[in-house]
Structures are given as C-alpha cells and as structure tokens.
Amino acid sequence: MSTKLKQIQEIAGAVKNPFLEKAMEQKKPVMGYFCNYVPEELLHAAGFVPYRMRAVGSTGTARGDTYFTAINCSFVRRCFDQVLSGEYDFLAGAIVLNGCDHSRRIYDNWRDAKKSGLPAPEHLFMLVAPHVLRESALERYEKELKKLMQGLEDAYGAKVSSKALKASMDIYQKRHELVCQLYALRSQKIPAITGAEMLSVLMAITAVPVEDANSLLEKLLAEIEGRKAASSDDIRLMLVGGCMEEPEHIALIEENPAVVVADSLCYGARLLRPPQKDEAKEPLAALTRRYLFHPSCPRMINDFDRRKEALFDAFNESGADAIIAEKLMFCDLWGGEIFLLRKEAKERGIPLLGLEREAYGGGEGQIRTRVQAFIEQVQNAKARKQQAANGKEAS
Amino acid sequence: MSEAAIEEYGISKKALRLLKAARPLYKYPNAVYWIRKLLGDPLLLKENNWNKDYRFAYLLTGGTSFSPEDNRAVGILLEDLYQYLEAYVNPSGPKKPMIWSEWNLSNEILRAFDVNAYIPETLAVLGHLGGTDAALKIIEEAENAGLPPEYCSAAKCAVGGYLLKESPRPDAILTSSHPCDSVVSSYQALENLTDAPMFVMDTPYWKDEDSYLYYADQIYELIEFLEKVTGQKMDWEKLRQVCRTVNATNAYLQEISEMCRAVPAPASSLHLLFHWLGRMACFGSPSGEQYAKIMHTNAKKRLDQGKGYLKEEKVRVIWYDVPVVFEILHPWMEKEFGAVVVADFIGRIQQFQIDTSTNQNMIRDLAKTHMSVTMARQCHGPAEFYTQELNRLIEEYSPDCFIFVRHQGCKGGWAAMKLIRDQCQKSGLPALFLSTDIFDRRVASSQLIREQVANFFRSNKLA
Ligand code: SF4
Ligand code: SF4
Numbered sequence: 001m002s003t004k005l006k007q008i009q010e011i012a013g014a015v016k017n018p019f020l021e022k023a024m025e026q027k028k029p030v031m032g033y034f035c036n037y038v039p040e041e042l043l044h045a046a047g048f049v050p051y052r053m054r055a056v057g058s059t060g061t062a063r064g065d066t067y068f069t070a071i072n073c074s075f076v077r078r079c080f081d082q083v084l085s086g087e088y089d090f091l092a093g094a095i096v097l098n099g100c101d102h103s104r105r106i107y108d109n110w111r112d113a114k115k116s117g118l119p120a121p122e123h124l125f126m127l128v129a130p131h132v133l134r135e136s137a138l139e140r141y142e143k144e145l146k147k148l149m150q151g152l153e154d155a156y157g158a159k160v161s162s163k164a165l166k167a168s169m170d171i172y173q174k175r176h177e178l179v180c181q182l183y184a185l186r187s188q189k190i191p192a193i194t195g196a197e198m199l200s201v202l203m204a205i206t207a208v209p210v211e212d213a214n215s216l217l218e219k220l221l222a223e224i225e226g227r228k229a230a231s232s233d234d235i236r237l238m239l240v241g242g243c244m245e246e247p248e249h250i251a252l253i254e255e256n257p258a259v260v261v262a263d264s265l266c267y268g269a270r271l272l273r274p275p276q277k278d279e280a281k282e283p284l285a286a287l288t289r290r291y292l293f294h295p296s297c298p299r300m301i302n303d304f305d306r307r308k309e310a311l312f313d314a315f316n317e318s319g320a321d322a323i324i325a326e327k328l329m330f331c332d333l334w335g336g337e338i339f340l341l342r343k344e345a346k347e348r349g350i351p352l353l354g355l356e357r358e359a360y361g362g363g364e365g366q367i368r369t370r371v372q373a374f375i376e377q378v379q380n381a382k383a384r385k386q387q388a389a390n391g392k393e394a395s
Numbered sequence: 396m397s398e399a400a401i402e403e404y405g406i407s408k409k410a411l412r413l414l415k416a417a418r419p420l421y422k423y424p425n426a427v428y429w430i431r432k433l434l435g436d437p438l439l440l441k442e443n444n445w446n447k448d449y450r451f452a453y454l455l456t457g458g459t460s461f462s463p464e465d466n467r468a469v470g471i472l473l474e475d476l477y478q479y480l481e482a483y484v485n486p487s488g489p490k491k492p493m494i495w496s497e498w499n500l501s502n503e504i505l506r507a508f509d510v511n512a513y514i515p516e517t518l519a520v521l522g523h524l525g526g527t528d529a530a531l532k533i534i535e536e537a538e539n540a541g542l543p544p545e546y547c548s549a550a551k552c553a554v555g556g557y558l559l560k561e562s563p564r565p566d567a568i569l570t571s572s573h574p575c576d577s578v579v580s581s582y583q584a585l586e587n588l589t590d591a592p593m594f595v596m597d598t599p600y601w602k603d604e605d606s607y608l609y610y611a612d613q614i615y616e617l618i619e620f621l622e623k624v625t626g627q628k629m630d631w632e633k634l635r636q637v638c639r640t641v642n643a644t645n646a647y648l649q650e651i652s653e654m655c656r657a658v659p660a661p662a663s664s665l666h667l668l669f670h671w672l673g674r675m676a677c678f679g680s681p682s683g684e685q686y687a688k689i690m691h692t693n694a695k696k697r698l699d700q701g702k703g704y705l706k707e708e709k710v711r712v713i714w715y716d717v718p719v720v721f722e723i724l725h726p727w728m729e730k731e732f733g734a735v736v737v738a739d740f741i742g743r744i745q746q747f748q749i750d751t752s753t754n755q756n757m758i759r760d761l762a763k764t765h766m767s768v769t770m771a772r773q774c775h776g777p778a779e780f781y782t783q784e785l786n787r788l789i790e791e792y793s794p795d796c797f798i799f800v801r802h803q804g805c806k807g808g809w810a811a812m813k814l815i816r817d818q819c820q821k822s823g824l825p826a827l828f829l830s831t832d833i834f835d836r837r838v839a840s841s842q843l844i845r846e847q848v849a850n851f852f853r854s855n856k857l858a
Pocket of ligand 2: 548574770803
C-alpha cells in the first residue's frame with residue numbers, strides 16, 4: 001500500500017491526528033463544524049483550522065442517548081456521544097447547521113449540556129442555510145454568513161478581511177483541484193484508488209489544516225499515478241447517500257468484484273465547490289454563491305432536478321454500471337431521495353440498490369448478502385448485454 | 396395496486412356522502428344534541444362494524460359533550476368541509492386552476508385568486524370520514540410504492556392519496572421548509588410525481604424582524620409565481636377582506652384559548668382542534684369566522700356563569716403534541732375521567748393581527764402569521780420555540796398533567812426529548828408519553844392507547 005494512503009487512513013481513523021495537534025501546539029484554534037454548507041474558507045480566513053465533526057472511533061450511544069432517542073439518526077447520536085465523552089474538548093468552538101431535524105438539535109442539546117457542566121467549547125454557533133436555491137436565498141445566506149463572521153469576531157476578535165478571505169479561497173480552490181484530479185484517477189478504466197480509500201482521503205483532508213491537506217493530496221497523487229486498485233472486470237459502482245464515514249463499509253462492498261468509481265456523498269462529491277460562472281468579484285459574495293449552488297443534498301427542496309441531472313452525468317462520465325444508494329435509519333431526507341432516485345434510475349434502465357443501515361452499526365452479514373446478490377445481478381445483466389452486442393456484431 | 400382497481404376519489408366520495416347525510420341534520424342542532432344523547436357514548440366510543448364509518452366524525456365533533464349551541468357551530472364548519480370536498484370530487488362551473496398547498500401554510504393568498512385550493516394532508520384527517528381504515532389504506536399505498544416508513548404519516552397520506560387517485564391533479568404546488576424534514580422531503584416527491592410547478596417558502600429559523608422581512612419578500616415572489624401559473628392578477632382588495640376575516644377568526648379562537656386558563660375551563664381544546672381541520676381545508680373562510688364566533692360566545696357565556704365545559708372538571712390536561720387523530724380521545728377522557736384538555740399543541744391559537752391598512756403592512760404581517768401557525772410556530776427553529784411556549788402553558792393553565800404523543804414523524808421533537816422531559820420534571824407534574832402515531836393506527840391499537848391513558852390517570856391518582 002502507498003505510504004501516503006496508510007498515513008491518510010490513520011488520520012481518517014481517529015478524532016485527532018498529528019497535523020491537528022501540531023496546529024494546536026502552534027496555538028491555532030480549531031473550529032468544529034457540521035455539514036457542507038459551512039464555508040471552510042471563511043473559518044480559515046478568520047484564523048481557525050476548520051474541522052468537520054465526525055463520529056469516528058464511536059463505541060456507543062449511551063451518552064448521546066441522554067439527549068437523543070432511538071428514533072434519531074445514529075450518526076448524530078454517535079457524534080453527540082463523542083461530544084459528551086469529551087472527545088472534542090480540543091475545539092475552540094463549533095458551528096451547527098440547520099441540515100436536518102436531527103442534526104440541528106445538536107445546537108440546542110449542546111447548549112443545554114454546557115449549562116449542566118458537560119463537555120462543550122466556549123462558543124457554539126448556529127448557521128442557518130436556506131433550503132432553496134434562488135437569488136433571494138443567496139442574499140439571505142450571505143447575511144447569515146455575515147452574522148456568523150460577526151459572531152466569530154465578537155467571541156474571538158477574529159476579523160475577516162476581504163483580502164484574507166480571497167487568500168483562503170485560493171488555498172481551498174487548490175484543494176478542490178487536487179481532489180478533482182483524484183476523482184479523475186478514480187474514474188479511469190482501471191481506478192487508481194478504491195472507494196474505501198477515497199473516503200479515507202476525504203475524511204482526512206477535512207480534519208487537518210488545509211495547507212497540510214494540499215500537501216498530502218499532492219504526494220498521494222504522485223504516489224498512486226499508474227496504480228491499479230481494481231480489475232478491469234470489476235463492476236463499477238456509484239455510491240449515493242448522506243452521512244457515511246466508515247471506509248470499512250465501502251470495503252465490504254468492494255470485497256465483491258466491484259469498485260466504487262463515483263459518488264454523491266457528504267464526504268464525497270458534495271465537498272466539491274467549483275467556482276460559479278456568474279460569481280461576483282467580491283470574495284464573500286462569490287463564496288456564498290459557490291456554497292449555495294454547489295452539488296446539493298435533499299435538504300434543498302427545489303433542486304431535485306438539477307441534483308439528479310448532475311448525479312446521472314457523473315454516473316455516465318465515470319462509466320459506472322450501477323448505483324448503490326444508502327441512508328441511515330430514520331433519515332427522512334435520504335429516504336425520500338432514494339424513493340425518487342429509484343424511480344429515475346428505473347426510467348433510465350440503471351440498476352439501483354437501496355440500503356438502509358445504522359452508522360457504525362454492524363449488520364454486516366445482511367449488507368454483505370444483499371450487495372453480493374446485487375453485484376451478481378448486475379454482472380449477469382452486463383454479460384447478457386455484452387452477448388447481445390457481440391451477436392449483433394457477428395450478424 | 397393495479398390502475399384499474401383504483402376508484403377515483405373513492406375515499407373522498409365516502410366522506411362526502413357522510414357529510415351530505417349530516418348536513419341537513421345540523422340545521423337542527425338541538426335534535427343533533429338529543430340524537431347523540433340517545434345513541435349515547437357507550438355505543439360510539441368503542442369501534443365496531445356498525446359505527447366505524449362515522450365514529451370518527453362523532454368523536455371529532457365532541458361526542459355528547461358539545462352543547463346544542465356548539466353543534467350549531469359544528470354544522471357551519473361541516474358545510475365548509477363539504478364544499479371543499481365537493482369542489483374537487485364533483486366540480487361544477489368553469490374550471491379553476493387547482494393549487495395544492497402544504498398543510499402548515501396559510502392560504503390567504505390563494506383565496507385572493509380565483510382558484511381551488513387542495514391540501515394533500517387533509518386526506519389523513521378527512522380520510523377517516525371514509526371509515527376508520529381509509530387513512531391506513533392510503534398510508535400503506537405510499538409505503539408499498541417505496542416511500543420511507545419513517546416519514547410522517549401525514550406525508551405518506553399526501554403521497555399515497557395521489558397514487559390512489561384521491562387527489563385532484565395540481566396545476567401548481569405551494570410548500571415550505573417548515574416544520575420538518577418529512578414536509579421538506581415529501582414535497583419533492585409530490586413535485587416529481589405530479590410534474591407540477593412548485594413554489595417553496597424558505598422559512599427562516601429565527602423569529603426576528605429580519606426573518607419576517609425575508610419571509611415577506613418571498614410572499615411577493617409567491618404572488619408573482621401564482622400570477623404566472625394562473626394567468627390571473629392577484630386581487631388585493633379580496634386579500635384585504637380575507638385578512639380581515641382571518642383577523643376576526645384568530646381573535647375569537649385566541650380568546651377561547653386564553654379563556655381555558657380559567658378553572659373550570661369553559662371550553663375544550665377539541666373546539667379548537669376541530670377548527671384546525673376546518674382552517675386547513677377552508678382557511679380564511681367566512682364560515683370559519685362564524686364557527687369561531689359562536690364557539691367564543693358559548694365559551695364566554697359559560698365563563699361568565701362560572702361554568703365549565705364539563706359538568707365536573709377533575710383533571711386539567713396539557714396535550715402538548717399532535718393529537719391521535721385516528722382515535723380522538725377527548726370525549727372518552729371527558730366522560731370517563733372528567734379530564735379536559737385545556738391547552739394543546741395543534742388547536743391552540745397564538746397569532747398576530749394583520750394590519751390591512753396598506754398592502755405592504757399586510758404582507759409583512761402575513762409573514763408573521765404564517766410563521767406562527769401550528770407546527771411551524773413550535774417545530775421550526777431552536778428548541779426554545781417549543782419549550783418556552785410549554786413553559787407559558789404550565790404557568791398559566793393550572794394543569795394537573797401532560798400528555799405527549801411519541802409520533803415517529805416529528806424527529807425534531809424526539810431530538811429535543813431531554814429538554815422537554817426536563818421541563819415536565821421541573822414542573823413536578825406527571826407526564827405521559829403515549830407510544831402511538833398521529834394517523835397510523837398500526838402503531839398502537841385504540842385499546843392500547845386508552846389503557847395507557849387510563850393507567851396514567853389512575854396511577855397518578857388523577858382520577
Ligand atoms: S443521515 Fe440524514 S438524519 Fe442523519 S444527519 Fe445526515 S441528513 Fe440528518
Ligand atoms: S406532525 Fe410532525 S412530522 Fe408530521 S408534519 Fe407535523 S411536524 Fe412534521
């Protein structure tokens with residue numbers, strides 16, 4: 001295995017990592033955040049190391065369940081469990097987003113826990129992102145970002161100048177380009193990186209200072225150039241869903257003659273925030289547009305058509321054979337999305353397997369069986385198609 | 396289910412037949428009162444094959460507890476519901492655009508256009524008028540089609556109703572980002588299935604001037620959208636009139652809500668709950684105002700006479716959650732335990748008055764009222780929107796206990812469970828968390844629910 005990949009997997013497999021610790025030694029404050037609608041660039045420009053909150057290393061939900069219930073999302077319960085266990089005591093602050101009904105309550109519950117003397121950073125913020133894509137929402141989102149900036153300034157004296165923001169956007173733009181290169185290597189005929197490895201990479205780069213992330217990515221790209229991480233006969237999969245942070249889960253899928261070559265995941269293509277054609281010169285306005293119009297998730301109500309087109313474009317470009325769409329239990333948003341994607345995939349003749357699971361929740365046996373059966377089904381369909389095409393050619 | 400097997404509006408037609416039969420009766424509210432008395436609660440409180448088609452209507456309209464005067468108001472609202480169903484089941488006259496509107500939106504704007512409004516989730520309530528199994532049939536249709544089981548049963552009814560041909564084809568759909576993910580998600584499904592243009596109100600998280608202005612700006616966008624899809628111009632004078640009606644209605648209902656602070660309470664939250672059903676279907680109608688006015692007069696009279704809605708009020712309940720619609724418990728709790736729900740989550744009104752002096756003020760205040768309707772008011776935004784209101788009720792309504800419904804749809808409520816429980820504990824009052832659902836009777840049978848309530852009252856020596 002590539003040495004960089006090994007290092008990356010270690011970073012992805014723990015809450016803290018040496019890069020983060022080094023940054024903290026240098027007195028750089030770490031700001032935890034939930035969700036892809038929190039602009040990392042803005043936090044970076046304010047002098048923070050943005051850190052995407054995760055449940056990695058979770059051993060249970062006992063503490064989390066003092067606030068949440070068995071009918072809530074297991075990612076949220078596990079992550080909050082980690083919070084209450086003091087795993088995140090290194091954070092200078094945290095930003096919660098109105099992502100869904102489960103995750104938005106972290107803001108309420110964390111504040112309550114803080115009052116009771118449970119582990120919590122000094123400052124907690126709530127960022128509200130619109131649920132629609134349109135120009136008036138853009139204005140509103142920018143206002144909310146300004147409110148957040150003001151909050152950071154009031155709490156930490158962290159002022160963000162346009163110049164600093166522009167500089168941060170450039171650094172993140174570089175990360176964006178490097179990740180795009182990785183995506184290209186992943187979707188080539190024989191992928192240079194597996195789906196499980198890719199997830200580790202994306203988890204790692206959102207847990208370290210961006211400067212380190214860029215250097216890790218550069219080295220990784222150099223190392224895996226020409227690598228063959230799968231076989232040309234493997235079924236090529238696209239993985240779709242929300243919170244997924246267990247590389248071992250993807251590895252379980254890839255135990256089959258299959259490899260994930262494309263995705264639409266939170267730790268995946270939704271981390272990509274390409275510059276928009278009609279973005280303003282002013283950095284904050286440009287950043288707002290990038291974040292509002294970046295590949296969306298089902299929390300955005302009026303964007304299914306655009307989302308679905310982007311998804312099937314990525315599917316076609318990557319030469320994928322089938323889709324596995326996943327949701328965590330009790331997630332209305334992804335439940336509804338899979339309902340729609342199933343219908344759309346059927347209309348296009350694309351095989352789609354819907355999976356439901358709990359974060360870090362076991363159930364491997366059942367998942368293994370279902371995936372195996374699905375891969376066989378796709379293989380057979382592909383072989384039949386190939387035979388038919390050969391027959392046509394021969395005649 | 397195969398296409399051929401589906402009868403268009405099968406359930407709605409049944410509901411319509413029931414309303415048609417009830418309409419003439421309600422011209423004689425005294426007679427209705429005596430018929431109810433004679434048929435009696437014992438026959439109707441428990442479901443059997445004989446009564447299952449109209450038991451829900453009986454319970455929703457108060458059982459034997461509603462006085463003849465209250466029945467007069469009920470008759471008015473039933474007429475509204477009848478007209479609402481009739482408009483899409485048996486349309487007559489020139490065709491009007493059919494606009495769907497999500498159940499937590501207020502429809503003043505729609506009334507200012509010449510359109511028919513349809514609320515997809517009403518099927519979850521009105522479906523029960525088609526027999527106690529009707530709503531279940533709709534829910535199962537949605538689940539069989541692949542809709543996530545964890546959705547709110549109201550959302551399943553909205554989608555299932557369309558699949559079962561219970562809903563008219565929409566020319567446009569209006570929805571919002573409140574109050575929960577079920578709404579956010581199910582309307583994406585409805586948009587996709589119906590292929591109708593959809594406008595979404597992006598409800599702000601906070602309630603401050605800036606948020607109201609953002610919402611108000613969207614009302615202007617909504618008007619533009621409606622003008623485009625209907626080819627009509629909005630009638631501002633009509634809107635003004637509707638807003639005046641809404642103001643009057645809300646003022647009456649709000650006062651009923653406030654009067655319930657008195658011991659004994661001169662009204663039950665069932666009066667308000669029934670209006671919630673009416674306002675969902677016929678928001679801003681003159682009949683809604685009439686209903687509210689009569690109920691208000693009756694409650695005020697009882698209050699002035701120092702009388703309660705119940706002859707003997709023994710337990711004052713705060714029902715701070717969704718009701719169990721498939722098994723309206725109020726008449727039973729009243730009769731068995733002398734328990735009256737003095738404040739609730741859905742029926743209770745806490746509203747702003749709309750300033751109709753200028754168009755601009757009207758839209759600004761409409762934004763405030765939209766963000767204060769039931770569910771939107773409490774479920775959207777930080778947990779304080781929920782807990783602070785609950786706190787106020789505890790302080791002002793002299794409750795003896797709480798009842799909550801652990802409806803699986805409301806994930807935001809579940810996620811704030813500790814904060815809610817803490818508040819109950821602080822009050823020192825007993826709380827029952829009923830394990831059931833708002834519309835889906837599969838989660839817990841009527842009998843089980845009643846047992847839970849009865850045990851709760853008894854074990855806490857409330858009855
Ligand atoms: S998986 Fe679904 S419920 Fe869980 S945090 Fe993500 S969007 Fe929310
Ligand atoms: S009852 Fe609960 S889940 Fe259903 S629409 Fe209302 S807030 Fe959402």
